[in-house]
Amino acid sequence: MDSHGQYEQQVAWAVVGTDIGPLMLAATRDGLVSVVFHATEKVCEKALGRLASRLGTEPVEAPDSPLLAEPIRQVKQYFAGTRRDFELPLDWALISGFNREVLRELASGVPYGTVVGYGDLAGRVGQPGAAQAVGMAMGANPLPVVVPCHRVVESDGGIGGFGGGLETKRKLLALEGVLPEPLF
Secondary structure, eight states, X not given: OOTTSOOOOOOEEEEEOOTTSOEEXXXXXXXXXXXXXXXXXXXXXXXXXXXXXXXXXXXXXXXXXXXXXXXXXXXXXXXXXXXXXXXXXXXXXXXXXXXXXXXXXXHHHSOTTOOEEHHHHHHHTTOTTOHHHHHHHHHTOSSTTTSOGGGEEOTTSOOOOOTTOHHHHHHHHHHTTSSOOOOO
């Protein structure tokens, strides 16, 4: 507790090796708060600075933290092909408004092995015609993979964009059986 009797915000983070490269996971007492692709030292440093600024506390590297135990376990299971759905508490502190609404709908309404169009997702949250805004929400997703923005594609069959890179999106969709595995 701090000097005012309040519990201080605690943010624990760790890097986990996956089939798409290292992911940085960060969690608070409320749940998983951030997933960062391509978690090199430089990428982590930048992400940690953003987290500290947004959450008001310095994240602590703590791969053995109880806050991270279940997220790490479930991410490893997902990439091993033994988990289809993440069952984790999520801390939505880094996103709000329309973006949060879209991401919550994505997390609950687009199951493993399926895809949805940007426009279709906009319609699901009562904003038909807001496909571009849905694309912006996907780009702002602080919890990729766990909140599966890789499952959002263009209505004409195109793969669409992806913050982790198109190759990463292809690998995630292949893992879920939506696309064939790359030949090489």
